[in-house]
Structures are given as C-alpha cells and as structure tokens.
Amino acid sequence: MAIQGNTKMVSIVDDDDLMRSALQGLLKAVGLQALAFASAEEFLTSGQQHATACLIADIRMPGISGLELQAKLNAEHCRIPTIFITAHGDAKMRMQALRAGAVEFLAKPFDDVALIESVRAALES
Amino acid sequence: MAYLHSAKPVPGPAASVASRYGLALLSVAVAFGIARAFLHFHLPQPFTALALSAIAITFWYGGNKPGILAALLSLIVRGYFFESDLSVASRGLYDLVFLIFALLMTGVTRARDELEVRVAERTAELTQTNLDLQLEIADRKRAELELRESEAYLAEAQKLTHTASFALDMANRVIIHWSQEHFRLFGFDPKDGFPLYEDVQRRIHPDDLESMTETYQKAIKEKTDYKLDYRIVLPDGTMKHVLTIGHPVFNMSGDLARYVGTVMDVTERKRADEEREALRQAQADLAHANRVTTMGELTASLSHEVNQPIAAAVTDANTCLRWLMRDQPDLEEASQAASRMVKDATRAAEIISGIRLLFKKGTAQRELVDVNKVIREMVVLLHGEATRSSISIRTELAEELPQITGDRVQLQQVMMNLMMNSIDAMKDVDGTRELIIKSQPGEDEQLMISVSDTGLGLPAQQADRIFSAFFTTKPHGTGMGLRISRSIVESHGGRLWAADKSSRGATFHLTLPTKADAQK
Numbered sequence A: 001m002a003i004q005g006n007t008k009m010v011s012i013v014d015d016d017d018l019m020r021s022a023l024q025g026l027l028k029a030v031g032l033q034a035l036a037f038a039s040a041e042e043f044l045t046s047g048q049q050h051a052t053a054c055l056i057a058d059i060r061m062p063g064i065s066g067l068e069l070q071a072k073l074n075a076e077h078c079r080i081p082t083i084f085i086t087a088h089g090d091a092k093m094r095m096q097a098l099r100a101g102a103v104e105f106l107a108k109p110f111d112d113v114a115l116i117e118s119v120r121a122a123l124e125s
Numbered sequence B: 001m002a003y004l005h006s007a008k009p010v011p012g013p014a015a016s017v018a019s020r021y022g023l024a025l026l027s028v029a030v031a032f033g034i035a036r037a038f039l040h041f042h043l044p045q046p047f048t049a050l051a052l053s054a055i056a057i058t059f060w061y062g063g064n065k066p067g068i069l070a071a072l073l074s075l076i077v078r079g080y081f082f083e084s085d086l087s088v089a090s091r092g093l094y095d096l097v098f099l100i101f102a103l104l105m106t107g108v109t110r111a112r113d114e115l116e117v118r119v120a121e122r123t124a125e126l127t128q129t130n131l132d133l134q135l136e137i138a139d140r141k142r143a144e145l146e147l148r149e150s151e152a153y154l155a156e157a158q159k160l161t162h163t164a165s166f167a168l169d170m171a172n173r174v175i176i177h178w179s180q181e182h183f184r185l186f187g188f189d190p191k192d193g194f195p196l197y198e199d200v201q202r203r204i205h206p207d208d209l210e211s212m213t214e215t216y217q218k219a220i221k222e223k224t225d226y227k228l229d230y231r232i233v234l235p236d237g238t239m240k241h242v243l244t245i246g247h248p249v250f251n252m253s254g255d256l257a258r259y260v261g262t263v264m265d266v267t268e269r270k271r272a273d274e275e276r277e278a279l280r281q282a283q284a285d286l287a288h289a290n291r292v293t294t295m296g297e298l299t300a301s302l303s304h305e306v307n308q309p310i311a312a313a314v315t316d317a318n319t320c321l322r323w324l325m326r327d328q329p330d331l332e333e334a335s336q337a338a339s340r341m342v343k344d345a346t347r348a349a350e351i352i353s354g355i356r357l358l359f360k361k362g363t364a365q366r367e368l369v370d371v372n373k374v375i376r377e378m379v380v381l382l383h384g385e386a387t388r389s390s391i392s393i394r395t396e397l398a399e400e401l402p403q404i405t406g407d408r409v410q411l412q413q414v415m416m417n418l419m420m421n422s423i424d425a426m427k428d429v430d431g432t433r434e435l436i437i438k439s440q441p442g443e444d445e446q447l448m449i450s451v452s453d454t455g456l457g458l459p460a461q462q463a464d465r466i467f468s469a470f471f472t473t474k475p476h477g478t479g480m481g482l483r484i485s486r487s488i489v490e491s492h493g494g495r496l497w498a499a500d501k502s503s504r505g506a507t508f509h510l511t512l513p514t515k516a517d518a519q520k
C-alpha cells in the first residue's frame, strides 16, 4: 500500500463540503492522496491542475460548472482524465462529458468500487 | 272681462259733439224746409209729422241731448212759423206731443243702447271663447306631439336597454298595455294585437313555467310585488333569459286592479356573468395548478438536495467498512468516517425538516410588496371557490399599511394556502360560513395578518402537528401547505402560528417585519 508520488495526484472539485470529505476519506482508505477544491475557480487558480493525474468533479456547481471546467482544461491543453459525479445524470450530458474526454460518469449515490477502479485506471494510463 | 268696459255704445264718442248737435239743427231745418215747400204748393202742411221724424232721427243718431234740442227747436219753429194763430191750449197740446215723443225717444235710444252693449258683450264673449278654443286646440296639438315624441323616446330607450313594459287588467285578466319591445322580445307581431295569455305561456321555457306560475299566483293572492327570473324560447329556438318585475295597482276600493311592470332581457348579462365565472374558475384552477407545480418542483429540488448528503453518507459508510475490514482494522480512521456519516445524515434531516433549499440565499425575489394588495388579489382569485361553497369573504384591511420587502409570489402562496385551508374547513359545516382576513400594523415595525374562519376547527389532539411536513387530514391533501407557508414567513423574518382554540373555527396569525432585511 505504497503512497503514490506527487505526480500521481488526484484532485476533487465539489461545492458540497460533505461530499469532498467523503471522497477524500474514501481515497485515503485505498491509499490514494487527494486534494479537495470547493469550486472550479479555486482549482484553476491553485496551479495544481498540471500536477493532477485524475480529476473527480461535480457537474452542477455555482459559478463554473464541471463541464465548463473540462472544456477550459482542454483549451489549456491540460487533458486530465476526469470522473464526473452528479445527481443529475441525464444521457445527453453524459455523452457530452464522455466525448470531451471524461473517463467515467457516475450518479450519486455512486458505487465506491466503480469509482476506485476508474481512478486507478486513470492513474495508470 | 275687462275689455267690456271699452265696448262703445252707438254712436260712440267718435261722432263729434258738433256733428251730433248739428244733426238736430239740420234735421229740424229739413223738416221746416219740406213743410214750407208743401205750403208753397198749397198742400196741407206736414211739419208736425216731419218734425217728429227729425226728432226721432236726431235721437237715434245724435243721442238724447241733441234729440231734446231737436224737440225744442221743432217746438219753437212750429210755434213761430206754422199755425201761429192757434189757441194757447192747442199749441200747448202740440208742445206736449213733442215733449212726450222726445221722452219716448229717450227710452227707445236707451233700450237700443243697452241692446247694443249686450250685443257687444256677447260678441266679445264669443270672440274670447273662440280664442280660448283655438288656444286649447293648439295646446292639445302640442301635447299630442310631445306625447308622441316621448313615446318614441321611451320605445327607443326600451329597445336600447332591452326592457319592455306591460300592464294587465286583473279584473278581466287581459293585457291592456304591451310595449313594442315586449312584442319584439317575445317574438309576436304587433299587427296581431295583444297576445293571449296562453300564447305568452307557450313561449316560456317548460322548466321555468311551473315556478313562474307559482310565484305569479302567489303575488296575485297576496297582492304584492313580484320578481321573476325565467327563460323564454322563441319559435326559431332562440333562448333568452328575462327578468320580470311586477307591481300591483289598486283601485279606489282597495282591490287589485292592475299589474304594471317591466320585462328585461338579461341574456347578455347572464352570458357575461357565466364567462366571468368561467374565467375566475380558470384562474383558480391555474393557481391551484401553480401550487401543484410548485410542489412538484419543490419535491424534485428536495430530492436533489437530500440526495447530496445521502450520497456522502453512502460513501462514508463504504469508507468506514473498508477501514474495519482490513486485516488490521483502523478504528481511528473508521470512527472518523463514521462521524462524517453522522454529519451527512444530520444534514439530510435538516433539509427535510427545514426545507432550507427553498430559501437559500438568492432563490427568493426581494421587492417592495403591498400586503393589502396581495390579500385583495387572493380574495378575487378565490371568490368563485368561496361562493361555490356559500362562503362569504370579509376583509378588514388597515389603510396606510407599510410595505414590506419580500417575495410577492411566495406571500401569495401563503395567503392562498391559509385561505384554501379555511375554505376546506368550512365546506361541510352548518351555519355561517365566513372567512375574515385582517391586516393591521403591529409592534416593533411588524405588521400582522390574520385569517379566521367559522369552519371545523383544528384537528383535536393533533393541533400541534399541523405545521409538520406531510401532516394532513384531507384525502387529497399534501400536508405541505402550512409547512411551506411557515418556512416562507420565517424566511421573511416573520412568524406564522395558529391561535389558541378559538370558540369556533380556526384563526391563523402571521407577522412580517416592515423594515428589516429578512435574509438571515
């Protein structure tokens, strides 16, 4: 259960504090270190996007939404494998996210095994 | 008859005094001349006869005084020129004859004068009567014209207002007046004369005939006014709603002589009323639909919001299990995950009971709201609903109520729910059904609104639960009305509560701050 190096960092962007802590806690339980951000803006200004190997993001957030964040990162040529977690998982949004390079699209409450597998896959790619 | 005094006896003063006395001289002179001429031709002298004629003529045309003058002149002329040799006695006899004749003539002229005055009077009277008659004829003509004109105006007015008039002779049971408009209204031809009672009856809608006859006969029996509301059907099938008002007229001995009255075509008004009612119904339905939609949106929003902490709780539970299921369970980490679970679950509970999401900062519209206006709007909206259940709505709104800052639509929802609850509570009670809404300024820059009804009252033993979410005693109730209302009022910085047991029905009070920014 070796802790991954900084190059293999996971970032979480979610406006809900409980969800952030829960995700961080889950990743810690499987030996993954994660940074948590309360908004897309916070993540973008932190400079951590270049060190991030996997991004877990909520879609519906005040300000910049998850999908907009993904588009912005793509525009900066910073293609991070992204896992979306959302309460509103409609098919259209799912297609849009996957086409823009999302690796997974999960509806809340989500299956923790599926999430961890996706994160691991993203980190190994 | 003042003008009689100016009537002139003949000859009138116009004939001058000179000519009248001149006549005396002239006539006697002529008599004298003729008599001399007779003597000249050795004829018997006729002076006496001629003088008498001269006197008569003078009296007739010259009047009394010239007549007497003529008599005296004749007397002198006779004594001087004719038969001057006569004895004193016979001359005196002649003189007497002249005098008596003159006396008689005064009588004659007086009689003539009186006659003439009387003729003048009669003529004047007749002239006056004639004048009067002419005036009267003119008056009558004018009156007739005016009558005809005012009849035309009346007919026009009846046509414009769709109001016909009638008069019935109750002794003979016949129509004695039936206006043009009445003919038109009932589709009869005025050329056929007044219709028979049976013909009129045939025009009445069969469903209305019985109640109409009943009311009518009752009025006749009690000799009172009557008011009838019925439908008539014309031969072409057109249906009209009419309103008839009849008023009894009594004769000298106090018996019912006539009924006079009006028949008004209220078809248009009825239709407008129905349309208005339909519109109000549609509005009420819409408002209800709105509320249901709001409920739907609320539920969707509620489930989304609750889903969030539940998802976190599921994740934390899984994490907790992962720490516990390790070969060497990490209790420290597990308990941290467990305490996060507690937080998640608490958040979920908070959302459900507080419905915080509805009033998260920014969701509500803040504007200046006139509470009285909101109340009035809701009264208009629910008027139809209330009327259908025989409920009267009364408002006692304080004038000059300060405005508040808030969300108008949300406040409408509160009023609507409180009023609908009251209406629901009164639908099945006997006695007065009254919904009273009051507004008044309160203490501490608050204003107070109360909604009271005379309905069933709050459910016994469960009065404290009515504000709980999903508590309802109605078959189709959501039980969210009061819950949402209280949240709305509280989000405005006010309070909503039910009054302690009122003697009858229920009373709800709510306060709203008039100044403060309610956002807390």
Ligand SMILES: Nc1ncnc2c1ncn2[C@@H]1O[C@H](COP(=O)(O)OP(=O)(O)OP(=O)(O)O)[C@@H](O)[C@H]1O
Pocket: B417, B421, B422, B425, B453, B455, B456, B457, B458, B459, B466, B471, B472, B473, B474, B476, B477, B478, B479, B480, B481, B482, B483, B505, B506, B507
């Ligand atoms: N004016 C009232 N008189 C008597 N009982 C009332 C009155 N207002 C409310 N209640 C009681 O409180 C309960 C809850 O009311 P609430 O408005 O929350 O829901 P509801 O009226 O039952 O449902 P909905 O508002 O969806 O029609 C009612 O079912 C009723 O028992």
Ligand SMILES: [Mg+2]
Pocket: B417, B420, B421, B481, B482
């Ligand atoms: Mg209700």
